[in-house]
Amino acid sequence: MYAPKLRELKEALRSLFSRPYTTKFPKEKYTPPEEYRGFPEYFEEDCVGCGTCYQVCPAGAIEMEDSLEEKKRVLRINYASCIQCGQCEEHCITGKGIRLTSKYVVLIPDLEKKDYYNSIEKELVLCEVCGGEIACRDHLKFVKDRLGAKAYAHPNFLIEAQRNFNEPAESHYKGKIRREDYIKEICPICRHRIVVEDEF
Ligand code: SF4
Numbered sequence: 518m519y520a521p522k523l524r525e526l527k528e529a530l531r532s533l534f535s536r537p538y539t540t541k542f543p544k545e546k547y548t549p550p551e552e553y554r555g556f557p558e559y560f561e562e563d564c565v566g567c568g569t570c571y572q573v574c575p576a577g578a579i580e581m582e583d584s585l586e587e588k589k590r591v592l593r594i595n596y597a598s599c600i601q602c603g604q605c606e607e608h609c610i611t612g613k614g615i616r617l618t619s620k621y622v623v624l625i626p627d628l629e630k631k632d633y634y635n636s637i638e639k640e641l642v643l644c645e646v647c648g649g650e651i652a653c654r655d656h657l658k659f660v661k662d663r664l665g666a667k668a669y670a671h672p673n674f675l676i677e678a679q680r681n682f683n684e685p686a687e688s689h690y691k692g693k694i695r696r697e698d699y700i701k702e703i704c705p706i707c708r709h710r711i712v713v714e715d716e717f
């Protein structure tokens with residue numbers, strides 16, 4: 518027997534009587550270290566539903582679905598596609614709407630399992646004239662707050678500011694675009710049409 522064989526034997530004996538380096542996961546629950554970069558999650562209070570995370574995700578792991586009938590936007594992270602790169606967190610406009618957590622899941626082929634997803638729902642604001650989407654309610658509030666007094670220059674933000682005091686009276690579109698529609702929650706295209714088409 519030559520020297521390397523002896524060394525290997527020594528190693529084998531040492532391993533036999535020392536603690537294993539690997540964990541017993543999934544048999545035993547694993548607690549990751551603090552620096553562990555796990556799957557991201559949405560945070561209701563801090564997400565405004567802007568959709569930036571959906572746009573920047575390089576793996577296409579975030580889905581965004583807008584329902585005009587239900588006036589809602591759903592953002593959903595699919596952990597089976599997420600590569601834990603952190604781009605969503607880095608580009609989030611509020612800086613904390615989506616954050617990487619120490620969460621991990623064992624991905625087995627059962628994509629219906631709810632543990633594989635994390636989602637959030639936000640109210641969508643629709644144009645009072647054409648019914649198209651403008652933005653999420655929380656997103657409008659967020660921009661209004663960021664603009665401060667400058668927000669009063671835009672009717673959509675003005676209406677949003679009014680909501681702090683009372684709910685604006687219900688208004689109804691009369692079928693033909695008119696100057697009065699300018700002071701309504703409307704999309705940029707309809708606002709442009711009012712300026713161009715209305716006979717002031
Ligand atoms: S961590 Fe990366 S891959 Fe995962 S959802 Fe965020 S941007 Fe997409």
Ligand code: SF4
Pocket residue numbers: 559563564565566567568569570571592608609610611612613614615
């Ligand atoms: S606020 Fe952040 S988490 Fe929410 S949709 Fe926008 S980028 Fe995504």
